[in-house]
Amino acid sequence: MKKILVLISILIIFLLVTGCTQPTGQTSQSTSANTVSSPVQQVLAKVEVYGNIADIGLPIYAHLMDGRKQEYVLAKTTTAELDKSGRKYIIIDPDTRDISYAIALKHNADCKVPVNYCSAIILDDGKHLILRAPAGQKKLIASADLDFNWLPDTPLRLIPRSSLKLGSRTGSGVTYDTHIGGMVSAVRQDTLSSLVGELSGEQPIMVDGEKVTITSRATESGETIKKATQYFGNYLAARNLTVEYPQWTSDDYSGTNVIGTKTGKTKPLEVVLVTAHIDTEPSAGRSPGADDDASGVAAVMLIADLTSRQDFDRTIRFAAFSGEEQGLLGSDAYARQAAKNDELIVAVYNMDMISWNQNSNVAEIHTRIPSNPGYEGDMEIANVFTDVVSKYDLSGDINPVILSDGEELSDQASFWEQGYPGIWALEDGNNDFNPYYHSQDDLHEKMNMKYYTAYVKASTATVAHLAGISG
Ligand SMILES: [Zn+2]
Structure with a gap:
């Protein structure tokens, strides 16, 4: 017995010396x-x-x-x-x-x-x-x-590249619009359920005449992420959007983003970018990624559908980025190219994990930190979101909380780095974190569909107001 104790002590000392102790910096x-x-x-x-x-x-x-x-x-x-x-x-x-x-x-x-x-x-x-x-x-x-x-290769661009120029607002900038009200009512829980069910492999989908089940959307899953990407692109193309599939390569990884464009009527050069990421974790085996981030991808798809029959002032671009789980690789390539081309992206609305909710109804909207010159631009977008929640009567189901903490661990950060305004729309990540995150149990059945549907309604109205109903 004593021998065992000695052995255990030696093992503990060994682990303390060689193991992962937390450096404090x-x-x-x-x-x-x-x-x-x-x-x-x-x-x-x-x-x-x-x-x-x-x-x-x-x-x-x-x-x-x-x-x-x-x-x-x-x-x-x-x-x-x-x-x-x-x-x-x-x-x-x-x-x-x-x-x-x-x-x-x-x-x-x-x-x-x-x-x-x-x-x-x-x-x-x-x-x-x-x-x-x-x-x-x-x-x-x-x-x-x-x-x-x-960490980017070049320093953060601190001079804002663009903004909505909505001017100083007091939180009452959004007025109810009947067309947008119609789009909000048309966001239905059953539509979202079937989109998420298809993206997360719960039910098979038809892609270019072939029946497939998306068992994984992991970056290195090969055929299944390819099919999911094509499915997203086909859905946008069927709504008369111009669809492109820009490829990216970064070190050991490569992938394909999907971008669908709906050109604006009066301000076609000003772009509102609506994003989510299509790739998932775990990297091997069944990888459904329902909340992370089929919730965002399905929202992008439904918003593309609901806005497709209406003219807008600004151009709306719908993106499914890949390589997010390997360090925002797809969005980084896209944002750097947009900056190089001097594109005028006036708002990035990024949805990543918007369906987990146990009790709080909190919808976190992340902007940059107030001492960052980009903060004002981000706040214009965040304010539209909080406004639409009250103007479109969604307050009972979601409770917006603006967090100006510069949390950069999703795709909007790639745009912040290039000086573009954006926000990250997230569930209550701080106080009600999804325990199934990055596991094979991140399933459709774990979602809070009432909360998720309200979140997509608010997102639809936010995007429509950012783009501006034309005529
Ligand atoms: Zn994610």
Whole structure:
């Protein structure tokens, strides 16, 4: 017995020494006095924020809020520049050469047991983990079932590229429109049920004359994600939208986005982009992804259907992005190309997980942080959402809560990085997180259909008001 106790003690000590202990980031505090970097070497630093982040004068790669709701930015620059900024900073990586970084949400990444990516953690802010991936090791993080985004290759664009220019509003900017009221009433629970059932493999679908069951939409599932993508594209094409299938490649992954366009009548260059992601986790086996994110994809489809018989001032584009689970790869490729082409995307409305609800009815609308120059543009979109919930009598079923926390772990973040305004429409992620997330039990039957239907009604009215009913 004693022997066993000794053995157990040795094992515990061994695990404590070699296992995944949580680095705090705070302990590696560096100042200009004791830095290990040369003055010309680019480091990754966590920099304090006060005032507008555009005034910091450093190349900023992320703007985040930690577990104590304190904001900070990540800057990639030299210690000389960091010192010049006059801000307090901590070097979290002294050498950034050939390194990629991931920002992951901590909720599913506790590292309580040894996990392959734990040693890559260079900062734990209480809400996010910052992970370091040397060249060739990106796939270790991309395949680790984390909710994450890659730090971009170029600094965040802090000068807004576009906005709705709705002007200063007091929250009463949306007036009830009978056409839009008609679209809202036409959002039906049974339609959403069959779309989600088809996307999540509950029932078979017909794609180009062939009967298939979508058992998985995982990025590397091959034929099944291909069929799901085609199904989405065919649905939009049948509603007279122009459909494109832009391909992307990023390191070890590649995929296809689907984009359907409905051209605006009076402001065709101004684009309202309605998005969700078609890919799922788990990456192997049955991967239904009903809430994450068939809920968003089905909403995009139904909104495309309901708006197809009406003219709008602005162009509406409907997107199903892929590679989201590997670090927003599809939306990143699309947003970078849009910025390169100087496209005028005036609003990104991203729906990712909008159907799980046990009790609160909370609908989280995430914008950037108020000290970010992009915040005003995001708030214009968020305000339209809260307005339509009251104007279209949806308050009994959903309760909008605007969270200006810059939470960047879904596709709208790819557009924020390029200076485009956008929001992330999410269920109550903070207080009522879907326990079936990223599992084979993320099924249609677990959805709260009443809440989900109300969420899609509000989303339909939001998109219609953003695009503007024409004539
Ligand atoms: Zn998702």
